[in-house]
Amino acid sequence: MKRTFLAKLQRNALYCTIGAFLLLVGVPLYQFLILVPSGYSNALATQSSALLWINAHTLLFLGYRALLLAGFAFIISMPFTLFRIIVAQEILGREAEEQEKDENEERVQDEVKDPSDNQLEDGMPAFAWRGKGFAVLAAWGGLFGLLCITLGTLASTLYLVFSAASLPSIATNLENAAPSTALFSIFTYTVGGGILALSCLFFGAVIARSGLKLWPGIWVAFAYMALALAVLFSVSAAEVAFAPVTGQSFVTTLAILLFSVWVLWFGVMLIGLKPE
Numbered sequence: 001m002k003r004t005f006l007a008k009l010q011r012n013a014l015y016c017t018i019g020a021f022l023l024l025v026g027v028p029l030y031q032f033l034i035l036v037p038s039g040y041s042n043a044l045a046t047q048s049s050a051l052l053w054i055n056a057h058t059l060l061f062l063g064y065r066a067l068l069l070a071g072f073a074f075i076i077s078m079p080f081t082l083f084r085i086i087v088a089q090e091i092l093g094r095e096a097e098e099q100e101k102d103e104n105e106e107r108v109q110d111e112v113k114d115p116s117d118n119q120l121e122d123g124m125p126a127f128a129w130r131g132k133g134f135a136v137l138a139a140w141g142g143l144f145g146l147l148c149i150t151l152g153t154l155a156s157t158l159y160l161v162f163s164a165a166s167l168p169s170i171a172t173n174l175e176n177a178a179p180s181t182a183l184f185s186i187f188t189y190t191v192g193g194g195i196l197a198l199s200c201l202f203f204g205a206v207i208a209r210s211g212l213k214l215w216p217g218i219w220v221a222f223a224y225m226a227l228a229l230a231v232l233f234s235v236s237a238a239e240v241a242f243a244p245v246t247g248q249s250f251v252t253t254l255a256i257l258l259f260s261v262w263v264l265w266f267g268v269m270l271i272g273l274k275p276e
Contacts, residue, residue, distance in 0.1 A: 009084060009085065010270055012077040013081065016075050019070070023259075026067050027067050027071065038053075051160070054160055054164035055164040058161060069157075072153070078146075079140070079143045079146070080139045082139070086203075086206055089215065090214065137199075137202050138203040141196070141202065142200075145199055148187060149192035152184055152191075156181065159184060160181070185240050185244040186240060189237060189248060190238075190244075198230070200229040200259075200262075201226070201230035204223045204225075207219060207223035208220060219269070222269070232251060232258060233255050
């Protein structure tokens with residue numbers, strides 16, 4: 001694997017590691033050390049109490065949502081970084097088979113002598129995407145899923161803050177003070193989480209399909225964890241779709257935490273890679 005190409009991937013892996021650390025450690029610590037002592041957990045009992053709490057603790061709420069947004073924003077590059085790793089690994093595996101069978105030797109030598117004919121600017125061959133339909137779907141699905149979750153979280157944050165700020169002047173019925181929260185929940189956790197579930201499913205299937213024949217054991221385990229994440233995100237998406245008013249469910253929280261572990265795992269493995 002070329003040094004410049006690997007350096008780009010490892011830079012993205014560092015961002016993913018930071019984002020995963022924020023979601024896995026930063027957000028829970030913020031909740032336990034800052035939000036819980038201020039009465040946040042009790043305020044979640046009803047929408048009216050949540051809005052009243054946000055009205056009284058706007059900066060604390062914004063800090064909490066800022067950590068969530070930063071975590072997902074740092075992870076945004078992961079889908080296409082993982083896609084490039086899959087393509088590079090399959091190319092290396094194909095080249096190893098060709099050398100073993102001593103076939104197409106002249107074509108391989110030509111590629112080594114004149115890489116400009118077959119290489120893109122990012123170090124990937126021009127034909128890298130061919131035959132990788134599920135991996136391409138996984139990359140784009142992961143990107144759009146993370147974008148939906150990030151944008152949905154941002155939109156719901158602004159909506160809740162403005163709704164809470166308007167309570168003294170326009171809210172006569174606090175239970176209906178923020179009627180669009182269900183829509184934001186569906187967009188964030190059903191649409192975004194559902195697309196992310198498909199991405200995890202495709203990524204896991206692509207790596208698990210080749211298995212130990214092409215991938216080290218730790219990457220195969222990584223693939224099976226992706227399949228488990230696909231199940232969790234699917235269940236979460238269905239739960240929020242049927243009860244959107246409650247917002248994030250327990251399964252959603254569990255899925256996000258395990259997804260953070262998965263991303264952190266990916267970042268650590270990629271940062272530890274050495275150029276060949």
